[in-house]
Amino acid sequence: MTSTSAPPDPLGCLEEEAWSIAGDLLVDPGERDSPVRSGRALHRALDELLLLNRGFRENPGHPFPLESLLDLGAALLSTPLDEGDRERLRQAADDWRQELVGETVTYVVNRNLNASNLCALRCGFCAFRRSPGEEGAFVLSRAELRDRAAEARARGATELCLQAGLDPRDDGETGHLDRAISLLRDLRDAAPGLHLHGFSPQELLHIAQRDRLPLRTVLHRLREAGLGSVPGTAAEVLAPRVRRLICPEKLSARAWVAVIWEVHRSGLPSTSTLLAGHLETPLERLCHLCTLGAMQQEAWRQGRVGFTEFILLPFVGASAPAPLRARVGRDQPDPGAMLLLTAQARLLLGPWIPHHQPSWVKLTLPVAAEALRWGCDDLGGTLMEEHISTMAGAAGGTEQTPEALRAAALGLRRPVRQRTTLYGAPDALCGCS
Numbered sequence: 001m002t003s004t005s006a007p008p009d010p011l012g013c014l015e016e017e018a019w020s021i022a023g024d025l026l027v028d029p030g031e032r033d034s035p036v037r038s039g040r041a042l043h044r045a046l047d048e049l050l051l052l053n054r055g056f057r058e059n060p061g062h063p064f065p066l067e068s069l070l071d072l073g074a075a076l077l078s079t080p081l082d083e084g085d086r087e088r089l090r091q092a093a094d095d096w097r098q099e100l101v102g103e104t105v106t107y108v109v110n111r112n113l114n115a116s117n118l119c120a121l122r123c124g125f126c127a128f129r130r131s132p133g134e135e136g137a138f139v140l141s142r143a144e145l146r147d148r149a150a151e152a153r154a155r156g157a158t159e160l161c162l163q164a165g166l167d168p169r170d171d172g173e174t175g176h177l178d179r180a181i182s183l184l185r186d187l188r189d190a191a192p193g194l195h196l197h198g199f200s201p202q203e204l205l206h207i208a209q210r211d212r213l214p215l216r217t218v219l220h221r222l223r224e225a226g227l228g229s230v231p232g233t234a235a236e237v238l239a240p241r242v243r244r245l246i247c248p249e250k251l252s253a254r255a256w257v258a259v260i261w262e263v264h265r266s267g268l269p270s271t272s273t274l275l276a277g278h279l280e281t282p283l284e285r286l287c288h289l290c291t292l293g294a295m296q297q298e299a300w301r302q303g304r305v306g307f308t309e310f311i312l313l314p315f316v317g318a319s320a321p322a323p324l325r326a327r328v329g330r331d332q333p334d335p336g337a338m339l340l341l342t343a344q345a346r347l348l349l350g351p352w353i354p355h356h357q358p359s360w361v362k363l364t365l366p367v368a369a370e371a372l373r374w375g376c377d378d379l380g381g382t383l384m385e386e387h388i389s390t391m392a393g394a395a396g397g398t399e400q401t402p403e404a405l406r407a408a409a410l411g412l413r414r415p416v417r418q419r420t421t422l423y424g425a426p427d428a429l430c431g432c433s
């Protein structure tokens with residue numbers, strides 16, 4: 001963790017408190033030994049980790065055990081692992097999942113709404129963004145968005161998931177926040193009762209900075225307008241070295257932690273993510289997971305929900321720029337490596353993040369179903385129209401039917417149920433679920 005002395009806020013929209021706490025919560029791999037090494041046998045580390053996880057489940061108020069997790073995590077992430085080790089990890093993650101959340105597999109009926117792919121940034125892995133006037137650029141009209149929301153509701157959706165690029169255009173008389181609020185109100189009007197999950201930390205920061213408003217004010221007003229939760233995307237890997245390579249213009253790791261801390265403080269839950277399988281090291285993965293765990297402990301300390309789930313996002317490089325593709329050396333995720341990381345994340349996130357979700361868009365549904373044996377308990381959403389990963393070359397398709405998601409779980413002889421965004425029962429729809 002980094003020093004908290006005299007913390008200036010380089011973002012210009014945060015309370016000093018958020019920036020300072022983010023410095024405490026971020027586990028910076030640059031301050032740790034590299035690479036990950038462990039003298040422990042895997043089976044010993046797994047036994048110790050399970051004891052630690054159970055202890056924290058019973059006493060969640062204990063201080064976050066960072067040093068123990070870094071130490072035990074080293075044994076889980078050390079390479080090479082033979083087939084016996086892989087199976088040991090898989091079984092331990094599956095057992096811990098069963099102990100923590102039971103056998104039931106969940107999914108949500110939702111629709112993605114990408115209002116626009118215009119973006120002011122140029123992240124090195126992004127095939128979605130366009131500049132105004134560029135081929136493939138799109139901006140959906142408010143009428144189109146309302147129609148899609150209403151159609152989603154008619155098809156049984158309980159959630160709309162809103163993500164877009166960072167609009168680079170001048171706003172004229174309408175500020176970014178006013179436009180976001182007006183969008184939320186229109187969607188609520190077109191599709192009453194649906195949970196509105198939207199605005200990544202990067203988008204929230206963009207709104208606050210462009211409108212010169214405190215982030216706390218932005219969150220308060222979005223929440224008042226009906227925002228129910230926030231996607232924990234734009235985290236990529238919370239490691240400055242990796243961010244310099246793949247997304248140097250994006251908010252820093254510490255800024256991501258600070259923004260999400262403010263999100264949780266405002267009473268909005270968020271998801272959490274890790275974009276993996278590109279240039280990150282095992283130590284950077286481990287520090288990322290420890291940061292998420294520490295953030296959740298902090299959210300609980302404040303009496304907040306914090307993270308609802310962890311979503312592993314395997315890197316898809318098919319449409320990435322040639323230099324990045326060449327460095328990564330593959331266009332599609334390595335399923336074996338991603339399943340192993342699924343199990344490692346389940347164990348290292350212990351009791352802190354109860355629900356784990358694979359990305360069927362990036363892995364394909366059969367591999368996502370297999371991830372249910374490696375620690376996952378949720379299959380995510382139907383999406384109805386996925387664009388961001390698909391434009392990057394993902395092979396999983398753009399939507400799933402509820403029947404296909406149910407069949408994937410039932411094929412493993414696991415019970416399955418539809419959930420709301422916050423893991424409630426869908427018949428309890430009330431706009432806050």
Ligand code: SF4
Nearest residue numbers: 119121123126129165
């Ligand atoms: S990842 Fe997001 S912020 Fe980065 S270029 Fe793509 S749309 Fe813009």
